[in-house]
Amino acid sequence: MVWRIAFLVFASLPLAGAAPPLAAPAQQAEPWQDLTPRDVLAGWHRNGGQARFEVQEGELVGRAAPGSENSWLVSDARYGDFILEFDAKTDPSLNSGVMIRGQSRPDYRNGVVHGYQAEIDPSPRGWSGGIYDEQRRQWLYTLGRNDAARRAFRSGDWNHYRVEAIGPRLRTWVNGVPAADVVDDTDARGFLAFQVHAIPDASRQPEVRFRNVRILTENPARYALPATAIEQQGWLSNRLSDAERSAGWRLLWDGRTTAGWRGVQAAGVPKGWTIADGVLSVTGGGGDLVTTRDYRDFELSVDFRLTPGANSGIKYALDPAKLKAGTALGLEYQLLDDARHPDAKMGRHGNRTLGSLYDLIPARNLSDPASPGKRVNPPGEWNRARLIVRGAHVEHWLNGFKLVEYERGKPGFRALVAQSKYAGNPGFGEAMQSPILLQDHGDRVDFRSIKLRELKGEK
Template identity: 45%
Template sequence: MFSSLKKISLLTLSAFTLITAANAQKSKPLFDGKTLNGWKIVAGKAPYAVENGMIVGTMKAGSPNSFLITEKEYGDFILELDVKLEGTETNSGVQTRSHYDAEGNKGAGKVFGRQMEIDPTPRAWTGGIYDEARRLWLYPLESNPAAKAAYKTEEFNHYKIECIGNEMKTWVNGVPASYVIDTLDKSGFIALQVHGLGNKTYLEGKKVYFKNINIQTENLKPTAFPKSVYVVNLTPNTLSAQEKANGYKLLFDGKTNNGWVGAYKDAFPAKGWVIADGQLNVMPSDGGESTNGGDIVTKDQFAAFDLSFEFKLTEGANSGVKYFVTLAEGNKGSAIGLEYQVLDDAKHPDAKLGRDGNRTLASLYDLMKADKKLGSPRPIGTWNRGRVVVYPD
């Protein structure tokens, strides 16, 4: 199922309210409603002030992203607050378990960590999870489109963020939005963002409001998410209890080639593929099609399915994830099937071939160009996440 001119690594293939009175007693305010005691501004120049019992951040032209961060760090917690953002042309967010690099951004300072998004733009990703200044989008709301309608423009919206163990869950006005399992960041500060304006300087003076900020750090009990909500599990080669309950299984165990054989072969290729450090690695070839180890295919066959995988490219690499491969052709080269393209668009010539970009990263090869607006491809040499969903009809 994979071919490559240069090395590519693959891991983790897997197929298919409001605060209650009881919780209020356990929660503590992070904001006293009068002062910014316990908070400090870093990274940008946008001002924060207290007005009518609210923290108000004001957008400032020429400033990068600004953050009002807690002086204290938190590990496991449930955070609830109300937020309102003026306009529909920019975004904001609430940082969790985050960190500050004072030397980052050429000395201007950099905040990084997972953020619950406030996004009133037409894509409507409010409640999604973005890894600020690091891995970018972890959970765009295309993974849970039912939650897009939860946000109310120009009104206060109730946010709930649950960080317990490796799991982060979010809710917008009581609607389950995002569910990420991640091994990074066991603790860190909480922060309120005012986004930089870039070339949208006409938005200077627009405000973002935060109030009723409460946190619970003891006697925590994870809240169940509906089974219908997709889980982004970034723990290598591991399934969560929810994924198992939903019928997912691992296609790669991180240690062996169990379940895989070479295309048009009876065994796994003797060369061209290496399993190490929990990764399935395609080794460099001479550039000819399937001239090294060739494609590999699953022993099991699938019809309707939900397939997730992580992949990492070296510079100039070309590969792919194929499906509906029958091997009926008896082809001597690559296996034939539909293909999720895995490619270095900048350095491999295949990106400029085909039609209208339908050979670029994440495209349905030679058939349909990927919409990169639905997710931010990460740089070559870092892990990206792909997903293919095939419905019965």
């Protein structure tokens, strides 16, 4: 009992080398429970690779095993709604993270640990505090648009984390700076787990350390921190969160009907488009689908699922005269199975691959140049395309990574057009407003959670 009291007093003190725990709005004492693993690791078990976990002077130490797969120290207990705080310090060469509401079951990839993870990323990319869906959908919230959180992490030093998992909402802070805000209803309950990431280098054994781990499970919503200014990423299928609505998002497709959409050459919806179980599918042969109204400056988010070898696209800045005549000529966010469709090897320098500005600018990993490959979920799994059009400025994003950024109408852009299949079309891609189009290229492609917010007056 004396030891327990001493620990609680110590845990309430400011931490050397780390930001103090954030103050919650409630006035009464917060009912924290100590979760720091102890010498015999009682209440925890290992899963995954061969990394070593041990306790040294009150700190959990995970030491990487060269050639091993990811290793985890998993809580025996499972948690639903909670607030979790901990300090973490990792070797600058070792990625790590803490699983929240983690999962492991025999019928999913032979029991691999998977689910939500609060990232510890000491690389130059600096996405610590982002939320990664381990062994499933990959990134749910990158820090590609949160520079303040990227700067908050101190590589090689102790960092204080706060994670709020309340209902379908997951929020993170790093050293007091808001990092991620996700709404997702895939997992409502699961275990906690400390990760030691796999490493390829057999010459050394870098380590990650955790200390002052505590959890609050008694009415955590009472102690949740106020709303923050960072954007929220919603992953509810064909639904918007309250925060998304407040930010101006609205569903461009309602998930049930074809309201707000029509064929390019007809008032109705062309054949080949079907709706089932909240998914809008094109099977090919009927023609493209466009919105019934025009959009000017906007941010568009579309979840899409390719079939093997599929080709499609999201078109914008359509030529109004040609559209009136029944031809959809405009800029295109390419949707393609790069591994199987021959178009990936055509064009110039890969400018017909997934995420590219079709036939003009190839997709490149602009968010993480040190890792040039795109982060793509394979055919049969969902990906998220994001398109930002603000005047002449346009960006293509895929699964949280920026792939394309350009200024249309400028000399460089027009030079690209002159070398493309669009040469000979004056003003190509420079229409300031037009409908948004989902392309029928003859292949099966699925869409859902199509949402848009207009950027009126935004810089």
